[in-house]
Amino acid sequence: MKLLKKIGAGILLALVIWAIVNPYLFTLAEDDYGSIQAFKNKGIELRFEDFSFKQANLHIARVGVLDKKVLLFVHGSPGSWVNAWDYMIDTSWYTDYEIISIDRPGFGGSDYGQAKNLFEQAEIINQFVSQNLAERKVQLIGHSYGGPLVLQLCVDADSLYEKCIIMAGSVSPLAEKEEWQLNVFSKPLLNWMVPGSFEQGIEELLWLKDDLKSPKYLNGIEKIKTPITGIYGTKDNMVPYQPNVDFLRKVFDTVQLTLHSIQDGNHFIPWDNYTEMKKIIRSN
Numbered sequence: 224m225k226l227l228k229k230i231g232a233g234i235l236l237a238l239v240i241w242a243i244v245n246p247y248l249f250t251l252a253e254d255d256y257g258s259i260q261a262f263k264n265k266g267i268e269l270r271f272e273d274f275s276f277k278q279a280n281l282h283i284a285r286v287g288v289l290d291k292k293v294l295l296f297v298h299g300s301p302g303s304w305v306n307a308w309d310y311m312i313d314t315s316w317y318t319d320y321e322i323i324s325i326d327r328p329g330f331g332g333s334d335y336g337q338a339k340n341l342f343e344q345a346e347i348i349n350q351f352v353s354q355n356l357a358e359r360k361v362q363l364i365g366h367s368y369g370g371p372l373v374l375q376l377c378v379d380a381d382s383l384y385e386k387c388i389i390m391a392g393s394v395s396p397l398a399e400k401e402e403w404q405l406n407v408f409s410k411p412l413l414n415w416m417v418p419g420s421f422e423q424g425i426e427e428l429l430w431l432k433d434d435l436k437s438p439k440y441l442n443g444i445e446k447i448k449t450p451i452t453g454i455y456g457t458k459d460n461m462v463p464y465q466p467n468v469d470f471l472r473k474v475f476d477t478v479q480l481t482l483h484s485i486q487d488g489n490h491f492i493p494w495d496n497y498t499e500m501k502k503i504i505r506s507n
Contacts, residue, residue: 253305255332262286265312273332274351279339281351282332286311287321292360292385294504295352296324297376299367300428303331306366309497319505321359325351327372329427338426341434345375352376352383362386364504366493367462368427370394371435374451378443388452388504391490393462395470396435444474452481454503456488456496 255271262269267286274281284304294316296307307324316322326333328344339347352361361384365373370392377387434440453471455464464484471480483503485492493500 253303253331258284258305262312265314267312267314269311274355276347276350279328279347280332280334281328281347282326283351284311284324285321287317289321291317291319291321292362293356294320294322295356295361295363296322297348297363297365297369297372298324298327298330299369300327301330302327302367305331306493307364309494313501327369338430340427340430341372341375342437342439344372345379348372349376349380349383353380357383360385362388362504364388364390365392366390367393367490368431370462371431371440374444374447375440377447377449378440381446381448384449386452387447387449388454389471390454390493390500391456391459391462392453392467393431394435394453395467396432396441397470398463398466447475448479450481451475451479452483452503454483454485454492454500456485456490456492458487459490459492461490 259269259271270285272283272285274283282304284307294310296304296310298304298306303326304324307322310316311322311324325348326335328334328347329336329338363373363376363384363386365371365388367390370389371394373387373389373392374394377384451471453468455462455468457464468482468484471482485496485499488496
């Protein structure tokens with residue numbers, strides 16, 4: 224009996240410790256100073272800034288020349304500006320582009336832990352672009368959750384963007400299936416068990432199912448004039464290839480839409496197929 228009590232006390236203590244440290248684990252954020260030094264070792268100046276709007280903060284990383292076109296990276300869920308690291312540290316981009324990567328609202332240095340829906344995030348990011356990049360040619364690149372978000376950015380402020388590139392983006396409401404684990408771990412009794420940024424990731428993904436069915440999204444994207452490029456892996460087991468490609472073809476005509484299918488590509492094509500992504504971004 225004493226042994227069982229000790230085991231129970233040990234388990235209880237472990238759970239309490241986990242509940243305390245859990246929010247600080249797997250944040251997927253990178254230390255700014257350490258990142259600056261890593262880029263400096265490569266002879267690259269990495270710059271950080273913060274943008275405030277309606278009491279919300281947007282943390283931003285930038286590399287490259289200020290008078291060039293802009294590649295604005297919008298990461299998936301969960302994630303951070305670091306998702307664009309491979310692109311930002313590749314100096315061959317700098318002849319034509321400044322590269323900007325953000326911590327989406329709720330992640331990294333952008334009010335970590337405070338999840339926001341698709342439309343709230345789009346409002347904050349568009350405000351940053353309109354106030355800081357309005358005179359620049361800005362090309363959006365959104366991966367996974369970033370896919371529907373870059374479309375919503377165009378819905379709300381189409382004239383700000385020269386091009387919208389979607390990489391493995393979950394853009395179709397028909398492709399969003401009910402996932403029991405998201406619902407289970409979103410409940411107050413269990414969400415404390417979810418590590419770090421995965422908690423707000425679950426929250427925004429549950430909201431996304433409704434956001435993609437909203438008239439604000441569905442009716443809005445039909446009015447987008449910005450050229451759209453969709454890039455999907457044919458073996459993506461997280462964001463299914465066919466329904467998302469079919470959805471883009473239904474919404475946009477062949478003049479506005481360019482589609483690229485990565486044979487046997489998975490959900491991580493921005494990194495696994497970097498050379499091919501680079502050619503596509505530069506070719507459009």
